[in-house]
Amino acid sequence: MSEALLPPIGMLAELTHRCPLQCPYCSNPTELMKANRELDTETWLYLFRQAADLGVLQVHLSGGEPTLRRDLEQLIAGLSSHGVYTNLITAGVGIAEGRIEAFAEAGLDHVQLSFQGAHAETTERIGNHRGGHQKKLETARRVRAAGLPLTINAPIHRHNIGEVPDFIELALSLGAERLEIANVQYSGWALVNRDALMPDRDAVERQMEIVGQAQERLRGILNIDFVTPDYFAIYPKPCMGGWARDAFMVAPDGTVLPCHAAHTIRSLTFERFGDRSLAEIWTDSPAFNAFRGTDWMQEPCRGCERREIDWGGCRCQAMAIAGDPAATDPACVKSPVHARMGMLIDDALASARAEKAAGNPPEESFIYRRIAATTQLA
Amino acid sequence: MTALRERALVLLDSTPSLPRHVRIQFDPVRQAYAVLSPERVFWPDEISLDILRRCDGRTSVGAMIADLTAEYDAPEDEVAGDIMTFLQEWADRLLVRP
Numbered sequence: 250m251s252e253a254l255l256p257p258i259g260m261l262a263e264l265t266h267r268c269p270l271q272c273p274y275c276s277n278p279t280e281l282m283k284a285n286r287e288l289d290t291e292t293w294l295y296l297f298r299q300a301a302d303l304g305v306l307q308v309h310l311s312g313g314e315p316t317l318r319r320d321l322e323q324l325i326a327g328l329s330s331h332g333v334y335t336n337l338i339t340a341g342v343g344i345a346e347g348r349i350e351a352f353a354e355a356g357l358d359h360v361q362l363s364f365q366g367a368h369a370e371t372t373e374r375i376g377n378h379r380g381g382h383q384k385k386l387e388t389a390r391r392v393r394a395a396g397l398p399l400t401i402n403a404p405i406h407r408h409n410i411g412e413v414p415d416f417i418e419l420a421l422s423l424g425a426e427r428l429e430i431a432n433v434q435y436s437g438w439a440l441v442n443r444d445a446l447m448p449d450r451d452a453v454e455r456q457m458e459i460v461g462q463a464q465e466r467l468r469g470i471l472n473i474d475f476v477t478p479d480y481f482a483i484y485p486k487p488c489m490g491g492w493a494r495d496a497f498m499v500a501p502d503g504t505v506l507p508c509h510a511a512h513t514i515r516s517l518t519f520e521r522f523g524d525r526s527l528a529e530i531w532t533d534s535p536a537f538n539a540f541r542g543t544d545w546m547q548e549p550c551r552g553c554e555r556r557e558i559d560w561g562g563c564r565c566q567a568m569a570i571a572g573d574p575a576a577t578d579p580a581c582v583k584s585p586v587h588a589r590m591g592m593l594i595d596d597a598l599a600s601a602r603a604e605k606a607a608g609n610p611p612e613e614s615f616i617y618r619r620i621a622a623t624t625q626l627a
Numbered sequence: 628m629t630a631l632r633e634r635a636l637v638l639l640d641s642t643p644s645l646p647r648h649v650r651i652q653f654d655p656v657r658q659a660y661a662v663l664s665p666e667r668v669f670w671p672d673e674i675s676l677d678i679l680r681r682c683d684g685r686t687s688v689g690a691m692i693a694d695l696t697a698e699y700d701a702p703e704d705e706v707a708g709d710i711m712t713f714l715q716e717w718a719d720r721l722l723v724r725p
Contacts, residue, residue, distance in 0.1 A: 358663075361665075470632050
């Protein structure tokens with residue numbers, strides 16, 4: 250370790266893999282867990298206490314759909330009693346009457362609501378959930394009525410990249426403080442569906458222009474966070490702010506990982522909360538220490554002046570595209586296999602053209618996220 | 628074009644407050660004050676903390692300037708400039724309500 254180990258600031262808690270939506274870019278693993286493997290209320294509460302003691306200041310309650318946990322109010326109250334800032338990440342369909350108010354009462358600090366499209370037809374087609382858009386609009390209204398701050402999250406890909414201006418209007422009309430225009434990251438289900446989701450270069454450029462102008466125009470009115478598309482990038486993102494540097498995630502069964510895609514690095518073994526404490530896992534787990542700091546780096550990262558800016562980028566993307574989790578993230582122009590990103594874009598666009606020529610509707614090429622769908626992948 | 632809100636400008640008679648989604652909190656693990664907001668945690672320096680603590684919805688920017696000029700024994704126009712710039716930046720990120 251080239252620098253002192255600091256305590257973690259943030260934690261993503263995937264409370265469940267159950268979800269009413271079936272988005273083909275879901276960041277959950279392609280092998281989804283059923284409800285019987287989820288941690289119980291007591292164990293989550295115990296884990297949250299340890300997280301707070303360890304230094305965690307912010308917890309993102311996610312899934313799957315976290316509101317499917319009937320004990321969510323209790324979990325929020327537990328975190329809140331330790332002074333932890335709580336952020337609910339929800340799809341916003343089917344939240345029972347009175348629950349949003351109960352979350353607020355329990356101490357919830359912030360809600361992030363996803364929209365698959367800026368228009369009803371898109372939202373329903375991408376999430377494969379009829380009536381979804383209308384339910385989300387209603388959820389947004391209830392969130393604001395409960396006095397909670399709201400972020401709209403828009404995952405962007407080929408089928409909705411043209412709706413970016415409409416997403417901005419939607420966020421404004423719903424009274425949101427923040428909008429995330431988040432280009433899909435190709436891990437989990439998105440990697441399976443990459444050919445069906447990849448946007449073209451012109452659309453990406455137009456999007457960047459539109460977002461840049463809106464950020465300027467809406468300064469002090471709406472915060473727009475832009476998550477750039479890796480495949481079109483010159484430099485990689487500091488994924489998770491650096492591997493096991495200031496954040497981690499917990500899967501529904503209590504497995505503790507440096508990021509939500511880390512399980513795709515098969516050479517690593519991840520430990521479960523309960524077998525060891527969070528503090529032990531954070532400090533000693535070989536999987537956490539594997540890519541911490543800069544000592545593990547190879548060239549060109551090792552000698553690069555950006556090594557402590559992007560920490561080598563995403564380890565899971567290095568695994569997926571370069572076949573080596575210790576390689577430079579191929580999103581980086583300095584990666585020896587950077588050209589593969591461009592080839593993968595071209596492959597995806599060629600496959601999209603072929604589908605279109607055959608007259609196939611786009612959703613026919615989606616492998617929708619669901620438990621049974623994993624058999625199609627085998 | 629939906630124009631429901633406007634950019635809020637920080638003026639001398641503004642009485643800034645912290646919105647509900649922003650919270651100042653002492654962190655016993657790091658022995659420092661943290662500002663918690665959606666997705667971000669800030670570690671304000673002493674001066675920033677002195678300004679943010681006065682964002683109580685009652686204290687005017689003018690009063691903050693007078694107060695901190697005395698406390699830091701610094702030229703008033705310099706303190707005024709620093710405070711106004713700081714508050715406008717935080718207001719533009721929707722972390723302070725002027």
